[in-house]
Amino acid sequence: MPTTLILGGSGKVALHLTRILTQPPYSQKVFSLIRSQDKVSQIRSLNAEPLVNSLEDLSASALADIIKSTSASTIVWAAGAGGKGGAERTRTVDRDAAIRAMDATAQAGVKRFIMVSAVDIRVRSKPAPEWYNDDDRAKSDQMWKALSAYCQAKLEADVELVKGNEKRGLVYTIVRPSTLSDEKGTGKVEAGKVHIGGPISREDVAAVVAACVVDEATGGCVFDVVPGEAGIEEAVRGVAVEKVHVFEGRY
Ligand SMILES: NC(=O)c1ccc[n+]([C@@H]2O[C@H](COP(=O)([O-])OP(=O)(O)OC[C@H]3O[C@@H](n4cnc5c(N)ncnc54)[C@H](OP(=O)(O)O)[C@@H]3O)[C@@H](O)[C@H]2O)c1
Known part of the structure; x- marks a missing residue:
């Protein structure tokens, strides 16, 4: 049975993803690594298997043992400090623990x-993407000013995933949503080289990640995702066919 392990499984995107992957048409076995015992029953109610542990405390080899115990074929990073614990914890979770998860x-x-990364994560001393307009550049300035520790931690993790892949040999996909909202999903997005756009529903982001889980041709793709008009499967297929890599030349 196809099996996915979600790291940071009690997060809002992760809970949508758990529900989507455990139900038809995916019908996968899902393991969910969470750090709080309090969330165990919530994960079980979604027909997934909770594993209680902290990504901040696990060494790469201890996490590798957990991964092996699940027989998962896909690992999804959906964890994040969420701004709790200041810049230091952002670095510890969003950068350090994410890199250990790649190693594991x-x-x-x-x-x-x-x-799961974020739109506009890039080395800002390099030229902005050629498809950006004035609105994108203004949003980019705003985001990097307001969330600099977060953006830097995500950047360093993503650089490690892409550049460090020679030693790891992973089939990676980086999904980069705009600001997340708790609105109900629309089932419609725009994915690839897109304008930064407005907030995207976490439910839609989870559906995009689920489509990547089953479409191995998204391996090696790095793409932005914002609200749009295309069906999610079709949008993800387009990314896979075009081998979109928005990070190329920007890390
Ligand atoms: N917020 C945005 O607008 C935005 C935009 C683009 C991308 N993103 C990224 O999208 C992803 C998902 O976002 P989201 O809104 O679903 O996040 P979320 O609800 O804050 O979920 C993050 C999860 O990570 C878990 N976590 C934190 N530290 C952990 C640890 N040491 N061990 C295990 N789990 C740990 C948290 O657990 P607890 O519940 O126990 O704290 C939480 O459940 C994140 O990677 C985020 O950076 C966010």
Whole structure:
């Protein structure tokens, strides 16, 4: 049975993803690594298997053992400090623990790794994407000013996933949503080289990640996702066919 392990499984995107993956048409076995015992029953109610542990405390080899114990074929990083604990914890979770998760995935012999990152994560001293307009550049300035520790931690993790892949050999996909909202999903997005756009529903982001889980051709793709008009499967297929890599030349 196809099996996915979600890291940071009690998060809002992760809970949508758990529900989507455990139900038809996916009908996957899902393991969910969470740090609080309090969330165990919530994960079980979604027909997934909770594993209680903290990504901040686990060494790469201890996490590799957990990954092996699940027989997962896909690992999804959906964790994040969420701004709790200041810049230091942002670095510890969003950068350091994410990089250990990449190492652990490779050590466990699993190839598929999907990272939930964020739109506009890039080295800002390099030229902005050529498709950006004035509105994108203004949004980019705003985001990097307001969330600099977060953006830097995400950038360093993503750079490690892409550049460090020679040593790990992962089949990675980086999904980069705009600001997340708790609105109900629309089932419609725009994905690839897109304008930064407005907030996207977490439910839609989870559906995009689920589509990546089953579409291995999204391996090696790095793409932005914002609200749009295309059906999610079709949008993700387009990314896979075009081998979109918005990060190329920007890390
Ligand atoms: N917020 C945005 O607008 C935005 C935009 C683009 C991308 N993103 C990214 O999208 C992803 C998902 O976002 P979201 O809104 O679903 O986040 P969320 O609800 O804050 O979920 C993050 C999860 O990570 C878990 N976590 C934190 N530290 C952990 C640890 N040491 N061990 C295990 N789990 C740990 C948290 O657990 P607890 O519940 O126990 O704290 C939480 O459940 C994140 O990677 C975020 O950076 C966010």
